[in-house]
Amino acid sequence: EVHLLESGGALVQPGGSLRLSCAASGFTLSSFDMNWVRQVPGKGLEWVSHITSGDGKTFYTDSVKGRFTISRDIATNSLYLQMNSLRAEDTAIYFCAKDKGIDGWSFDCWGQGTLVTVSS
Amino acid sequence: DIVMTQSPLSLPVTPGEPASISCRSTQSLLNSDGYNYLDWYLQKPGQSPHLLIYLASNRASGVPDRFSGSGSGTDFTLRISRVEAEDVGVYYCMQSLTSPVTFGGGTKVEIK
Numbered sequence: 001e002v003h004l005l006e007s008g009g010a011l012v013q014p015g016g017s018l019r020l021s022c023a024a025s026g027f028t029l030s031s032f033d034m035n036w037v038r039q040v041p042g043k044g045l046e047w048v049s050h051i052t053s054g055d056g057k058t059f060y061t062d063s064v065k066g067r068f069t070i071s072r073d074i075a076t077n078s079l080y081l082q083m084n085s086l087r088a089e090d091t092a093i094y095f096c097a098k099d100k101g102i103d104g105w106s107f108d109c110w111g112q113g114t115l116v117t118v119s120s
Numbered sequence: 121d122i123v124m125t126q127s128p129l130s131l132p133v134t135p136g137e138p139a140s141i142s143c144r145s146t147q148s149l150l151n152s153d154g155y156n157y158l159d160w161y162l163q164k165p166g167q168s169p170h171l172l173i174y175l176a177s178n179r180a181s182g183v184p185d186r187f188s189g190s191g192s193g194t195d196f197t198l199r200i201s202r203v204e205a206e207d208v209g210v211y212y213c214m215q216s217l218t219s220p221v222t223f224g225g226g227t228k229v230e231i232k
Contacts, residue, residue: 035221037169045161045169045212047221061220095168104157105216106174108181113168 002026002109004096009114016086016118022079022096022111029077033099035107036070036081038092041115048094049081050105063089086118122147122215126224132232133203141227143196143213149176150193157217160189160198163226164209172211173198205231 008020020036036048049070050059058070069082079096093115097107123146133139149156156176163169171180173189176196186201200207208231213224 044226045163045214045223047214047223050219050221059219100171100174100180102174103151103153103155104159104175105221106159106171106180107161107169107214108171108174110168110170 002098004098004109004111006094006096006111006114009094009116011117011119012086013120014087014118017082017084018086018116020081020083020094020096020114020116022081024077024079024098027098029072029079029098030074032101033105034070034072034079035097035099035105036079037095037097037107037110038090038116039095039113040092046092050099051079053099053101083116086116088118090116091118092116121220122149122218122222124213124215124222124224126211126213126227128227129225131227131229133200133207133229134232135205136202139200139203139207139229141198141211141213141229143191143198143224145194145196145215147217148193149196149215149217151217156192156196157215158189158191158196159214159216160187161212161214162207162209163212164206167209169212203229203231 093113098109100106100108160173
């Protein structure tokens with residue numbers, strides 16, 4: 001069974017850093033495009049970042065470019081999101097999501113999410 | 121960026137009755153490969169979102185056939201032929217034709 005489990009969310013001060021992890025099971029993570037999507041509690045969904053299978057090309061929403069880095073580790077079958085220079089507006093639940101592997105980016109498996117709170 | 125607009129924002133429904141949600145994009149989502157890069161997701165209360173419809177009209181694995189997606193270009197519709205109590209939650213459309221991927225604001229479906 002395909003499963004994603006995020007971890008690493010925490011309370012962090014503005015300007016601080018955090019690394020989120022997403023452990024995959026039931027499939028080989030590097031064989032699929034992967035994503036991070038965030039959601040302010042009670043609000044809508046916002047795509048954050050994408051990494052392609054194979055060559056590992058990365059994409060980011062403008063508000064996190066230069067501050068966040070998506071990566072993956074084949075040995076641990078895990079996805080990561082390194083978040084630096086955190087701001088209050090980065091406060092959200094962060095979901096990792098697996099791409100279906102067809103035309104376009106369709107997210108066919110989501111983790112349960114991990115909460116990041118940026119506050120002094 | 122492509123802006124996705126859903127309507128209505130809230131949809132009270134009666135079990136057994138049909139329901140539909142509209143999603144419009146500021147640019148055509150029809151790719152040169154002939155597919156519309158438009159998905160529908162449902163986020164049930166207290167849960168993560170899950171995929172319902174991909175490429176505008178294809179039901180994801182395990183999705184009941186009472187759900188259907190239609191549309192092309194900039195106008196799309198999600199239909200539920202007969203609403204069941206378990207269908208409550210927030211429905212989102214999402215485009216992936218161009219980066220950044222963008223979501224609609226969501227439509228909250230609740231039972232009357």
